[in-house]
Amino acid sequence: MSKVRSKFDWSANILFVMSTSVILITFGIIQTLVFEAWNFFSELADSRGWLNIDWNFSGIFSNDGFAAIVILTAFGLERYLRNKKTVLKNLPSDLFHPNLLVKVGIWLVVLLTLFFGESLWIFLCALCTVLIWRRIANLQEATIRGGDGEVSGAWISTVTLVFGFAALMASITHGFSGALGEFFLQTEWTPSGACPDRRSLCENMSFGVNSLLLTTLQVAFGALIIAIPLGVGTAIYLSEYAHPRISAIVKPTLEILAGIPSVVYGFFAFLYIGPLVVELGSWLFENGWIDDPPNPLNPLNGAIVVGVMILPLIASLSEDALRAVPNELREGSLALGATRIETTARVMIPASLSGILASIVLALSRAVGETMAVTLAVGTVAAFTGNMFLPAQTMTAYIAQRVGGDLPFGEIGYLTIFAVGLYLFMITLALNLLGNRILEAYREAY
DSSP states (O other), X not given: OHHHHHXXXXXXXXXXXXXXXXXXXXXXXXXXXHHHHHHHHHHHHHHHOSOEEEEOGGGGGSHHXXXXXXXXXXXXXXXXXXXXXXXXXXXXXXXXXXXHHHHHHHHHHHHHHHHHOSOHHHHHHHHHHHHHHHHHHHHHHHHHTTSOSOOSOTHHHHHHHHHHHHHHHHHHEEEEEHHXXXXXXXXXXXXXXXXXXXXXXXXXOEEOTHHHHHHHHHXXXXXXXXXXXXXHHHHHIIIIISOHHHHHHHHHHHHHHHTSOHHHHHHHIIXXXXXXXXXXXXXXXXTTSSSSOOOSSOHHHHHHHHHHHHHHHHHHHHHHHHHTSOHHHHHHHHHTXXXXXXXXXXXXXXXXXXXXXXXXXXXXXXXXXXXXXXXXXXXXXXXXXXXXXXXXXOHHHHHHHHHTSOOOTTSHHHHHHHHHHHHHHHHHHHHHHHHHHHHHHHOOOO
C-alpha cells in the first residue's frame, strides 16, 4: 500500500511542477510584454509628454457627437423603462419583437456601418442602440410574464454607458498628443522615420495604433459575417437534419479544415481569392461605388480567408451545443404540432444559445489573433480606410513584419512590437472574459 501511495505522490509532484512551470512561463511572457511596453511609453513620454488634449466643444455637433448623444439617450431610456414597469408593459410589442427577417436586416445594417463608415463611433452607436433595443425587449417580456423585469444582460447597460462617455470625449476633443494620447487615440502609424540615428526618436514618427486596430476589426468582423451563417447553419443541419452517415463524413472534414496551417490559407487567398476580389472592386470602381481602384492585398481578401478559417470552429462547437440539448425538448415541441424548422428556431437554438455565442466569441478571438493569413492577404500598409479594397495592415501582421526585419535591440521600432503585443493581449483577454460572461448569462440547466 505504501509503494502505491509513494508512486501516486511522485506523479502528483510531477504534475504540480508541470502546471507551475506553465503558470510561470505565462507570467514571464506577460512580464516581458509589460516591461518592454513601459519602456516604449516612457521613451515616448520623455520626448512628447504623457497626455495632452485640445478641447473643442463645437464637436458635439459632429458625427461623433451625434453618436454620443444617441448612445447616452439609449442608456437613459433603458434605465427609465427598467424602473417604470407599467410604461414598459404598455409599449407596443411589435416594436420590440419583429419577425426574423427584420432582425437580420437590422444586424446587417449595424455591420455595414463598421465596414463602410468612416467613424468607428457610428458603428458603436448602431451596435449599442440595437443591444439596448434587445435589452428592453427582454425586460418587457419578463414584465409581461409577471416577473420583476430583471433579466440577464445587465452588462449591456454598463458597456453602453462607457461607450457613450468615450464617444462624448472623442467629439469634444480636437487633438491628442503625448505617449498615451498618441498611441491610443490617433490613427496615424509611422513608427519608422528618416533619422540620422536609427535608435533616436524622430518628430516625423507617429504611433497611432488605431490604424492597425481598426483594420483588425474590419477583418475580424468581416470574417464573422461569413462564418456565422455558414457555421451555425452547418451545425443545425448536422445536428437536426443530416443522416448519421452524412454527419460522419462532414464532421471529420470540418476538423481537417481546422487543421490546415494558416500560411496555406494565406497563400490560397493571395492566389485565388485576391483576383476575384479585385474583379469585384474593379466593377465597383467603374460604376462609382468606390473612389480608388482595388489592390490584390486588401482587408476584404483577409476577411474572406479568415472567415473560412474560423468556420469549422463555429460549426463544431455549435453542433456540440445543439446536441447537448435534451432530446425531450425536441420531441415535446414536435408533439405539440411545431414543424422541424419552428422547433429548431424556437426551441433548439434558444436552448443552446450560450454554446453558440461562446463559439462565436472564441472564433472572434481567433480572427483577431490570426497572423500569417492576414499578412499574406491584407498587406503591410499601416493606413486605415473605409475602402476595404485598398491595402492595409493588422496588428498581428505588423508584429510579424517587424520581427522579420532588421531591428536593433532597444530602439523605438523594436519597443513598438511589445506595445502592440500588449494591446492585442488585452483585447483577446477581454474577448475571453466576455465569452465566459456570456456562458454564465445564457446558460441553461436541464
